[in-house]
Amino acid sequence: MxxxxxxxxxxxxxxxxxxxxxxxxxxxxxxxxxxxxxxxxxxxPEVVDAIVKKAQHPVYGYPKQPVELFEAIQGWLKRRFDAEVPKEWLGTIPGVVPGIRMAVETFTKPGDKIVIQTPVYPPFYSSVEDLGRHLIKNPLKENDGYYTMDFEDLERKIDAKTKMLILCHPHNPIGRVWTKEELMQLAEICRKHGVIIVSDEIHSDLVYEKGAHTPFYTLPEELSQQSISFIAGSKTFNLAGLFSSIVISNNTKILDEFKSTSAKFGLNSINLFGLEAMIAAYTHGxxxxxxxxxxxxxxxxxxxxxxxxxxxxxxxxxxxxxxxxxxxxxxxxxxxxxxxxxxxxxxxxxxxxxxxxxxxxxxxxxxxxxxxxxxxxxxxxxxxxxxxxxxx
Ligand SMILES: Cc1ncc(COP(=O)(O)O)c(C=O)c1O
Missing domain, CATH: 3.90.1150.10 (Aspartate Aminotransferase, domain 1)
Structure with missing residues (x-):
């Protein structure tokens, strides 16, 4: 066919x-x-139509954040993950990597330790090291091509200077969708030691078994309160060049602090076409x-x-x-x-x-x-x- x-x-x-x-x-x-x-x-095609329609109006001035954007995202998260996400949990950011960097800047200080689970997407390394934080590797365990988290190694490596863990969820390059049980175990360790979790969920729509992905912010509140997540249509709908992504946290204090850092660096807005593309994609995709x-x-x-x-x-x-x-x-x-x-x-x-x-x-x-x-x-x-x- x-x-x-x-x-x-x-x-x-x-x-x-x-x-x-x-x-x-x-x-x-x-x-x-x-x-x-x-x-x-x-x-x-609905995305192309929306962008062309917008492009045909010849004034490309500053856009306001349309209410339709967050409504479209709320609808998508409900339909795809059965997640109820109030719009107070949402914000915009031009990319997931800028989002991770903003989170590092907001919630840690130079010299603090940040954990990543390797092998992993290279900007996880640079987002930590470029900002003068100390990288801690918690390598994944491989068994015949199947990777799992090493919780014992993680617990051993966390100390008073460890402030953050950057989670790749699902994981690039090894293709795992972390189970709810794995996430809960990880979250419990991080909660115990006051480590904030940054959950990069850019690949979360590209999961082959329906319902297999558990968004981090849907975990029980006591485990997800110290977290911030990122999603985007970049991978899902092939919109990477539009530089438009979404930040999600069920902790308004964390979200507000994040938003104020991204505003400080002029990274809180997304572009006109990104807005239109996301509304169309998350509504009709x-x-x-x-x-x-x-x-x-x-x-x-x-x-x-x-x-x-x-x-x-x-x-x-x-x-x-x-x-x-x-x-x-x-x-x-x-x-x-x-x-x-x-x-x-x-x-x-x-x-x-x-x-x-x-x-x-x-x-x-x-x-x-x-x-x-x-x-x-x-x-x-x-x-x-x-x-x-x-x-x-
Ligand atoms: C895990 C992961 N995070 C982030 C990105 C890129 O995000 P952005 O282009 O929104 O900065 C990629 C792209 O491959 C990725 O695989």
Whole structure:
């Protein structure tokens, strides 16, 4: 059956970093770009219509925050997660990474310790270190490609200087959707030690099992009071270039403090088109997203089956969420630069190096499979040919 997501949309020469920065990033344009986390798909038609309509009014002055925005988000969170979120819990921020940085700035001081669970999205490291805070790593435990949290290691590492934990929920790059039980255990440890949790939920709509994701702010109040969460349509609806995200906290003191820091840095408003896009997406995007999830799951299954049957040396567990696959190349015995060269020069693929997510990612590469299936087929053929050549 043909899907709307099979359409190949030309992105070269559009200024898209994924396609037009290949020379700078990989040293060549001759790679299929399956790296930075945006999708090669058109966003929902209702979003395009809303942006075009807004663009046709020729005055692009300062927008006020429309009530429809928070209403649309409230409706979405209710429909998708059965979460009742009063609008007093919501605010805007131009991006999730700016949000994490603002949270670090607001709730910790230089020299304080902040925990991250590695391997993890690289800006988690820089958001801590660039602001002069001390990074504490609580590595995830891996068992046959399945990752879990190491609570004992966490408890051991928390001390009086530990003020924050940045949670990737669902987790990029390893694709876990943390269960309610895992979240409660984590929250309990953090509550006991007065550690605030910053929950990055940018991938929370891209979960393959309906109902599997538990938004952090829906945990029992005593466990979620010391937390602040971020969501966005950037990944879900492919709107990353609009720089528009949402902050959520059920603790108004925390939210007010956060808002006052972001106002201090001029980061409390979002742009005109981001507002329109979010209203349209969160109001009309359900069916589109359900179709997308089916397609993405098909892509993940395709990669997994291809690897099992044709390149068993490379492994990938189908992620529980995200359009990011964590490819385990360790059996090929290639070290950092050799693996990078192999992927770029021999397989002619533009992936993300596993070790950019931390030392735990050595021997891994991350593949972004949010592209038409035919592109993925080409990518897998290239990879198979490269592995065969390596072994011949
Ligand atoms: C876990 C995570 N957080 C944040 C972002 C980026 O957020 P933003 O573009 O809103 O700053 C990404 C993008 O890949 C991500 O994977």
């Amino acid at each position: 043909v899907s709307r997501f099979d359409e190949i949309i030309e992105r070269r020469q559009t200024g898209a970093v994924k396609w037009d920065s290949r020379k700078e990033v990989f040293g060549t344009e001759d790679v299929l770009p399956l790296w930075v986390a945006d999708m090669d798909f058109a966003c929902p 359900d069916t589109w997203l359900d179709e997308l999830l089916e397609y993405l799951k098909g892509n993940a299954d395709y990669i997994s089956n291809f690897l099992k049957t044709r390149i068993p040396e490379i492994k990938m567990r189908v992620p529980e969420a995200t359009y990011l696959g964590w490819l385990d190349f360790r059996a090929l015995n290639l070290s950092g630069q050799a693996l990078r060269d192999f992927v770029i020069k021999e397989a002619r693929l533009g992936l993300n190096d596993g070790d950019s997510f931390g030392v735990e990612g050595q021997g891994f590469q991350r593949i972004n499979f949010a592209c038409p299936r035919s592109i993925l087929e080409e990518a897998m053929e290239r990879l198979e040919a490269a592995v065969k050549k390596l072994q011949s």
